[in-house]
Amino acid sequence: MTTTARRTLVAAWGLFVAVLFLMLGRGLVGVLLGVRAEFEGFSTTTTGIIMASYFVGFLVGSQVTPRMMARVGHIRVFSGLASLVAVAALAHALWVAPAPWVLLRLLFGFCMAGLIVVTESWLNESVTNDNRGRVMGIYMVFSMGGIGLGQLMLGGGDPSEMTLFLVAGALVSLAVVPISLSIGSAPEFTLPPKLRAREIWKAAPLGIVAALLTGMANAALLAMAAVYATQLGMSLGRTALFAGTAAFGAVLLQWPIGRVSDIVGRRRMIVIVSASAAAVGFTAAGLDPESPAILFAMFLFGGLSFPVYSLALSHVIDVLPAGQAVTASATNIFVTGVGAILGPLIAAAAMTAYGPDGLWWTVAGAQAIIGLFAIFRLIRRPVIEGITPEPYVPVPARSTILLRLTRGDGKRGKESEKEKEGDDRPQ
Numbered sequence: 001m002t003t004t005a006r007r008t009l010v011a012a013w014g015l016f017v018a019v020l021f022l023m024l025g026r027g028l029v030g031v032l033l034g035v036r037a038e039f040e041g042f043s044t045t046t047t048g049i050i051m052a053s054y055f056v057g058f059l060v061g062s063q064v065t066p067r068m069m070a071r072v073g074h075i076r077v078f079s080g081l082a083s084l085v086a087v088a089a090l091a092h093a094l095w096v097a098p099a100p101w102v103l104l105r106l107l108f109g110f111c112m113a114g115l116i117v118v119t120e121s122w123l124n125e126s127v128t129n130d131n132r133g134r135v136m137g138i139y140m141v142f143s144m145g146g147i148g149l150g151q152l153m154l155g156g157g158d159p160s161e162m163t164l165f166l167v168a169g170a171l172v173s174l175a176v177v178p179i180s181l182s183i184g185s186a187p188e189f190t191l192p193p194k195l196r197a198r199e200i201w202k203a204a205p206l207g208i209v210a211a212l213l214t215g216m217a218n219a220a221l222l223a224m225a226a227v228y229a230t231q232l233g234m235s236l237g238r239t240a241l242f243a244g245t246a247a248f249g250a251v252l253l254q255w256p257i258g259r260v261s262d263i264v265g266r267r268r269m270i271v272i273v274s275a276s277a278a279a280v281g282f283t284a285a286g287l288d289p290e291s292p293a294i295l296f297a298m299f300l301f302g303g304l305s306f307p308v309y310s311l312a313l314s315h316v317i318d319v320l321p322a323g324q325a326v327t328a329s330a331t332n333i334f335v336t337g338v339g340a341i342l343g344p345l346i347a348a349a350a351m352t353a354y355g356p357d358g359l360w361w362t363v364a365g366a367q368a369i370i371g372l373f374a375i376f377r378l379i380r381r382p383v384i385e386g387i388t389p390e391p392y393v394p395v396p397a398r399s400t401i402l403l404r405l406t407r408g409d410g411k412r413g414k415e416s417e418k419e420k421e422g423d424d425r426p427q
Helices: 003-039 044-072 074-094 098-126 132-156 163-174 176-180 197-203 205-231 236-264 266-284 292-305 307-319 325-354 358-380 401-405 411-423
Strands: none
Touching: 003 044, 003 074, 003 098, 003 132, 003 163, 003 176, 003 205, 003 236, 044 074, 044 098, 044 205, 044 325, 074 098, 074 163, 074 176, 098 176, 132 163, 132 205, 132 236, 163 176, 197 205, 197 307, 205 236, 205 266, 205 292, 205 307, 205 325, 205 358, 236 266, 236 292, 236 307, 266 292, 266 307, 266 358, 292 307, 292 358, 307 325, 325 358
């Protein structure tokens, strides 16, 4: 192995460790707030608003942070945002009331978006066409696995005390260490082109619909799972296990689902996966919350629901002309963010009206609509002419910079971008 290759590998693993710390802190704070809100007597609607504010902040942060990076660079942005998110985690325990929590969740989401943008942009430097799938698979394990492990940490302390908030703040702060000490230089960063949602909708409406509704379902699941478990009287340890199993399901099932989609086609796979997720969700609504079956249902639903985003994005990129992957990914991220804001609000309203099982009706209903729309598109347009499917690349639902690499549109592909400028037209 050459010195350059060795340095690249070491830099990539440093970024993976940073992502792990970030997601541990994010997962712990998310599940902790759901349980603490129930302890404090917040209404389900209020808790839904608090949880949705995270995704508002995340959506804004994902749009603003690239401009910050272009001005002051990766390391300064990462260090500043990590400090702010650690303070936000601690302030939740110092200022326990709905209005402050909404503001703190906004700040937390904004900062987390920026931190993920920086780490993924840096990871761009370590990815080539030959190793993209392998690197993204590892990234998925660290990202989703970190969220799941962070949620499991809820069982290690008392949510009514400050200890777990301190742990979450410390975990996010530790993410600065591998970034600051990385032996690789920070990459150059260029702003992506403006969104062209109309062209993407004309070419692949299923991708937009699936991105919106899977963002809604996944955000509702992550934000309200602890509230659901607490309302049903689950113990603290079981609540942590219940909330965390969805992320572990995504880690284990994302890759095989993607491999099969390379063979049977994205739209058919979206039908299969969404319909299966809906069936699991509707079934879970009738299960005994104390039975092992509910944990398996959560694991299976997470394993089926989270990969729908990657399938939707892969479908869009397959259909669009070469050179539009950046626009496609940016648009899907934005649409998914809008769905993520709506998810906790809709789930909270359903849980208020129909009880805790309203969560399952919300997430299963979203997946059912995706499956039905996919069937409609298959009937209306059985074959899409002139497309060459790209190999499936697993990505977290709000992944950002690495999506630029899907067709070589990143920093390493500037030569090809110039060659493709003349082919930037809608089908």
